[in-house]
Amino acid sequence: MDVSSWDGSLSSSDFSLAARTFAEKWKRLNHTFPPWSWVACTKQPWVASHEVEGYLSLENICLFSLTEEDHDEGSREGEEETGCSKEEEPIDTATLVQSIGREVHFYDFHIVFSASYRVPVLYFRAYCSGGQPLALDEIEKDLPACSSKVLLASKWTFITLEEHPYLNRPWYKLHPCGTSEWVKLLFLGDSALAKYGVARRQYLVSWFSVVGQVVGLRIPFQMLNDSN
Amino acid sequence: MEAQNYVWEGAIPLQIHLHESEVTTFPPPPPALILAPRIGYLPLLIALIKPYFSSALPPGVDTLWFDYKGLPLKWYTPTGVLFDLLCAEPERPWNLSVHFRGYPANKLIPCEGEDAVKWSFINSLKEAAYIINGNCKNIMNMSQSDQVELWRSVMNGNVEAYQRVSSKLKLGTVEDEYSVKPQQGTCETDTTGQVKTGRIPIRLYVCRVSEDFDDVEDVPKIDSWGKISFINRPVEIHKEEGKYFTLHDAIKALLPEFFSEKTLIESPSQEGEDKNNIPSEDASDSKAEEVVNVCNDVEASSTSNAEIKIVRIQGIEPKLEIPFSWVVNNLMNPDYFLHICLYVKVANLNTA
Numbered sequence: 061m062d063v064s065s066w067d068g069s070l071s072s073s074d075f076s077l078a079a080r081t082f083a084e085k086w087k088r089l090n091h092t093f094p095p096w097s098w099v100a101c102t103k104q105p106w107v108a109s110h111e112v113e114g115y116l117s118l119e120n121i122c123l124f125s126l127t128e129e130d131h132d133e134g135s136r137e138g139e140e141e142t143g144c145s146k147e148e149e150p151i152d153t154a155t156l157v158q159s160i161g162r163e164v165h166f167y168d169f170h171i172v173f174s175a176s177y178r179v180p181v182l183y184f185r186a187y188c189s190g191g192q193p194l195a196l197d198e199i200e201k202d203l204p205a206c207s208s209k210v211l212l213a214s215k216w217t218f219i220t221l222e223e224h225p226y227l228n229r230p231w232y233k234l235h236p237c238g239t240s241e242w243v244k245l246l247f248l249g250d251s252a253l254a255k256y257g258v259a260r261r262q263y264l265v266s267w268f269s270v271v272g273q274v275v276g277l278r279i280p281f282q283m284l285n286d287s288n
Numbered sequence: 289m290e291a292q293n294y295v296w297e298g299a300i301p302l303q304i305h306l307h308e309s310e311v312t313t314f315p316p317p318p319p320a321l322i323l324a325p326r327i328g329y330l331p332l333l334i335a336l337i338k339p340y341f342s343s344a345l346p347p348g349v350d351t352l353w354f355d356y357k358g359l360p361l362k363w364y365t366p367t368g369v370l371f372d373l374l375c376a377e378p379e380r381p382w383n384l385s386v387h388f389r390g391y392p393a394n395k396l397i398p399c400e401g402e403d404a405v406k407w408s409f410i411n412s413l414k415e416a417a418y419i420i421n422g423n424c425k426n427i428m429n430m431s432q433s434d435q436v437e438l439w440r441s442v443m444n445g446n447v448e449a450y451q452r453v454s455s456k457l458k459l460g461t462v463e464d465e466y467s468v469k470p471q472q473g474t475c476e477t478d479t480t481g482q483v484k485t486g487r488i489p490i491r492l493y494v495c496r497v498s499e500d501f502d503d504v505e506d507v508p509k510i511d512s513w514g515k516i517s518f519i520n521r522p523v524e525i526h527k528e529e530g531k532y533f534t535l536h537d538a539i540k541a542l543l544p545e546f547f548s549e550k551t552l553i554e555s556p557s558q559e560g561e562d563k564n565n566i567p568s569e570d571a572s573d574s575k576a577e578e579v580v581n582v583c584n585d586v587e588a589s590s591t592s593n594a595e596i597k598i599v600r601i602q603g604i605e606p607k608l609e610i611p612f613s614w615v616v617n618n619l620m621n622p623d624y625f626l627h628i629c630l631y632v633k634v635a636n637l638n639t640a
Contacts, residue, residue: 067422103494103517175521176415176489193394216407221397223362225520228513230397237414237424 063259068244069178072113074260078180079116079171082264089282093121096171101226115226116171116264122164123202123276164189165202167275171264172225179239180264182271183224183231196221196232207274234274243267291618295602296447298326300371302333303381306341307355310389313344321381325445326368326602327621329405330354330361332443337386351391352399354384359511360392363399364408366621372600372629373493373516376507406439409623416489416624417459419522426457442622450622459624462488462525462613486526488616489625492519492542496634501597507631519543525612535615536608539599539628546596546632598631 070078079098087095100114170183186194186202196219200208210218217235224231246266247259269279304320311317320340324333334352354361356374361384365373371382391398399405414424430438434453441449494517501507510516523538540547599605602619620626 103519176419216403217411220407220411223397223518225518228518229395230393235411237418237428241423 063244063247066244066247066259068240068242068247070173070180070260070263071178072173072175074263075173075180076112076114078261078263079114081261082268083116085265085283086279090280093277094118099170099226103226113173115173117169119168121167121169123167165194165198167202169275169277170224170231171268174236177236177239179236179243180267180271181236181239182234182275183222184234184275185231199232202276204273204276207276234271239267242270246270293447295619296325296327296445296450298368298603299323300326300367301381303383304337304340304354304386305383306344307385307387310346310387311344312346317341317344319383324367326366326371327442327445328367329363329365329409330367330370331363331399331405332402334401341386341388345388348389350388353387353391353396355387356382356384357509357511359513360396362396362513363405364397364412366627368602369491369493369621369627369629372603373495374510376495376598376631377504378603409439409442410435412623412625413457417457419487419489420459420624426459430457454622462486462616487522487524488538488612489620490519490521490523490538490542491625491627492521492630493517493628494519494543494630494632496594496632497597498634500633504598523612532611533613534609535599535606535612538612538615539596539608539630542628543596543630546594593635594632596630597633598629600629600631601626 076098083096083098086093096116096118098114099117100112102113165186165188167184167186171180172183173179174181186199188194196211200211203211217237219232219234221230222233223229243263243266265279265283268277269284272279300323302320302322302324304322306317306319308316317340320337322333322336324330331352337352338350353363356370359374361370371378375382410427414427417424417427434456437449438453441447441453495510496515496517497508499506499508519542521542523541525533526537526541527533599608601615604619606615606619616626
């Protein structure tokens with residue numbers, strides 16, 4: 061199938077396939093962060109189901125302030141986008157700079173498939189080191205400047221608190237309604253990806269290269285170039 | 289669309305008690321009796337409820353929430369759905385507690401007043417539009433005045449105003465396959481005229497109970513949201529020559545695990561006979577028979593230890609062989625989602 065006749069959406073099984081590709085590449089090429097893990101779960105634990113459902117999870121990420129071009133306030137200079145996990149990363153080249161006068165915030169990210177939009181959706185929650193959840197106005201300060209602007213302009217249609225589809229707790233959700241359109245554009249513009257099969261496998265990598273930036277997570281360039 | 293009018297006029301009689309932890313007067317204020325629209329949302333009742341209790345409240349800022357027997361109620365679920373879901377045996381009036389303090393924000397999404405409810409509705413409508421049309425342009429491009437009018441029509445239960453605005457959204461879901469009669473061709477086809485995906489927006493709530501019951505009175509109460517699975521997955525209508533797609537087919541598409549392979553061949557077909565007799569309000573008469581139908585399917589299945597006991601939509605228990613298109617067009621909520629409540633008996637939770 062040619063990518064030009066594709067609507068930019070995914071099936072549920074394509075999603076789990078793409079999720080594995082994404083997690084594998086992330087682990088291989090992105091040493092700044094701990095790996096994503098696949099959480100298998102089902103909506104009806106009491107009956108045997110043929111379908112394997114689940115979501116990707118990246119938890120306990122401490123997001124300090126983001127790169128200088130996003131925030132040029134002097135007080136934040138020297139800080140770098142970085143992540144830390146409970147385990148020590150042996151080849152972690154990032155510098156961990158304790159931010160002065162600012163509390164460390166932890167973020168949990170989940171990538172969940174939406175059966176309505178047939179695209180991946182990013183859910184996240186944030187908390188301080190003591191475990192207390194952060195309100196959106198505090199999270200806003202951690203977000204790149206462009207995200208904070210959109211957040212102000214579109215309070216109800218950009219990031220809202222919603223029920224996590226599997227955990228039934230309030231999580232922040234990045235609204236997915238335009239996703240299939242821009243993903244399609246992304247793939248149309250790249251001849252290397254203009255094969256439907258490649259597009260499906262690379263879907264989450266391309267998708268996250270855009271969506272991750274909303275929350276200040278960038279993926280290494282090699283992940284996009286890597287064709288394996 | 290007579291049934292749609294019934295849905296819009298449908299209301300739950302509520303008896304609302306101020307939660308004892310918030311009572312500062314003696315005697316405590318008497319409960320408030322309020323009729324809550326089925327298609328409405330609980331926080332929208334604040335203007336009616338507040339006057340009853342304002343003098344008894346401790347000082348502080350109001351953050352309204354409700355519970356039923358200790359279970360905090362989700363404000364973004366339509367009131368009628370909450371009632372169908374949490375009262376297997378309808379309790380009238382429905383005794384709820386209201387709280388103005390101590391919002392359980394770790395469990396329940398905070399509600400910033402009417403605006404939050406409105407946007408939850410609009411976002412839901414957007415999702416439905418995407419399922420039906422493959423995009424949500426019609427919702428995104430809705431004029432400000434239409435948006436206001438649409439929301440007001442839902443708030444006030446004004447079905448005529450709702451139809452006026454919603455017809456512009458071009459969300460005509462499915463054709464009524466069974467009622468293509470020339471003498472009735474009045475207003476039912478005004479929303480067609482666009483290529484449809486054949487996907488129907490569904491919110492399915494599955495309550496699981498571990499004990500068997502023959503009477504709804506014996507259904508154990510739902511004391512935790514953990515006992516309810518919320519499945520948000522569209523149903524694709526498949527048309528077969530000479531057959532219509534039934535409610536039974538739709539439930540099977542949503543929960544294939546509950547049905548044996550056998551039923552794929554022998555479908556409960558009585559088509560033709562019931563064509564002039566699509567019941568709505570009196571459907572519950574045949575409930576017992578339908579439950580047996582479903583149960584037989586399940587018994588034939590070796591992979592499942594669960595059986596569907598109750599299928600409830602907008603307070604009624606429709607016959608499972610009625611055309612799904614009728615169910616969708618008449619019983620959906622104003623956000624274009626069809627909310628289906630199921631009660632499922634699970635034989636043995638441990639072996640699942």
